[in-house]
């Protein structure tokens with residue numbers, strides 16, 4: 001009887017994981033779930049997908065078997081409103097149960113699932129015993145900043161993932177652990193971020209701030225030397241952040257109010273591959289020459305702006321989105337300054353529809369420069 005849920009759980013994880021080619025290594029290395037989790041947590045996320053998405057579903061497969069077994073798992077305490085699988089005693093599942101307040105948390109818990117509830121407050125006492133937490137998921141609740149204790153996170157010395165997206169927060173909670181690697185606080189009502197909020201988070205790798213009301217990040221990103229993904233789309237930014245972290249790989253800024261870019265703002269970001277600035281107010285005048293002519297860039301999205309010219313881009317760029325601007329001319333020199341057998345653009349996708357040019361405006365020499373473009377929409 002006890003082995004049944006174990007098998008059910010194992011089968012589920014395997015089926016899910018085998019679909020995920022980029023994360024295969026973490027499965028092969030160790031069949032034990034706990035070790036797999038820790039290994040996966042250290043792997044970088046590719047293409048914005050959460051490789052651990054399958055975990056969120058684990059309990060749906062397990063809870064029907066486990067509920068009655070909890071009492072039998074001797075010595076393992078668990079609040080009535082949550083599930084603590086005996087096979088995985090360091091996790092506690094309390095998500096989607098209509099909770100309005102925090103449950104009590106045994107100190108052994110490392111992975112805590114509290115998302116999709118109606119929790120309104122996180123008082124200082126809420127996490128006093130939960131000093132071993134590594135993941136804390138509180139997204140889709142009703143937390144407001146005033147209902148978060150000043151010291152509630154102070155004792156969490158190993159916290160790596162904190163998900164607070166889709167709450168009612170108006171600022172970054174105080175005293176967040178500097179150990180964080182993944183902070184998601186998107187879809188809240190944050191207007192301002194101070195340098196102290198993120199200072200010293202040297203391991204922070206993913207920062208999701210999209211869909212808030214942020215007007216300026218100031219110098220708050222300065223110390224984030226591990227940051228690879230920054231999403232500040234859907235805010236009220238009128239300029240790009242002052243100092244971008246040097247290891248940035250994905251930079252999402254779409255749907256803001258940016259009309260001008262500073263000189264060389266993408267230089268020195270050797271790992272930057274994806275830049276999305278669609279739905280801003282960018283004009284030709286606001287973009288210094290060669291701003292986007294930086295090697296390494298793979299995808300550049302400048303659609304839904306006010307550009308009248310195609311900006312100069314690096315020959316290494318593969319995908320360029322310029323639809324819904326006011327472009328009047330097809331300037332081949334934006335892609336190739338020299339054209340010969342070895343100098344050509346690596347561009348594969350070019351979208352230009354919704355501009356003021358048509359197919360006849362593409363010069364015939366383009367075939368030499370844009371020889372890898374298999375899709376030009378105009």
Ligand SMILES: *[C@@H]1O[C@H](CO)[C@@H](O)[C@H](O)[C@H]1NC(C)=O
Pocket residue numbers: 103104105106125126127128129
């Ligand atoms: C913390 O642990 C103590 C001792 O086990 C217990 O009495 C208390 O209720 C716990 N508090 C919370 C908030 O879990």
Ligand SMILES: *[C@@H]1O[C@H](CO)[C@@H](O)[C@H](O)[C@H]1NC(C)=O
Pocket residue numbers: 120142143144167168
């Ligand atoms: C959170 O914000 C929503 C939308 O503005 C509002 O309907 C809800 O009452 C707020 N909840 C709390 C707890 O403030």
Ligand SMILES: *[C@@H]1O[C@H](CO)[C@@H](O)[C@H](O)[C@H]1NC(C)=O
Pocket residue numbers: 178179180200201202203
């Ligand atoms: C950052 O990660 C390294 C390596 O895992 C660790 O030794 C260090 O203590 C971490 N720093 C912080 C502030 O958590």
Ligand SMILES: *[C@@H]1O[C@H](CO)[C@@H](O)[C@H](O)[C@H]1NC(C)=O
Pocket residue numbers: 290293312313314333334335336337338
């Ligand atoms: C991009 O910059 C390089 C030098 O870094 C330069 O040779 C090239 O002409 C520039 N490309 C365009 C399209 O201006």
Ligand SMILES: *[C@@H]1O[C@H](CO)[C@@H](O)[C@H](O)[C@H]1NC(C)=O
Pocket residue numbers: 338340342343
């Ligand atoms: C491009 O053209 C320049 C100048 O003609 C030449 O030196 C260079 O080798 C060519 N090839 C590449 C890949 O840059």
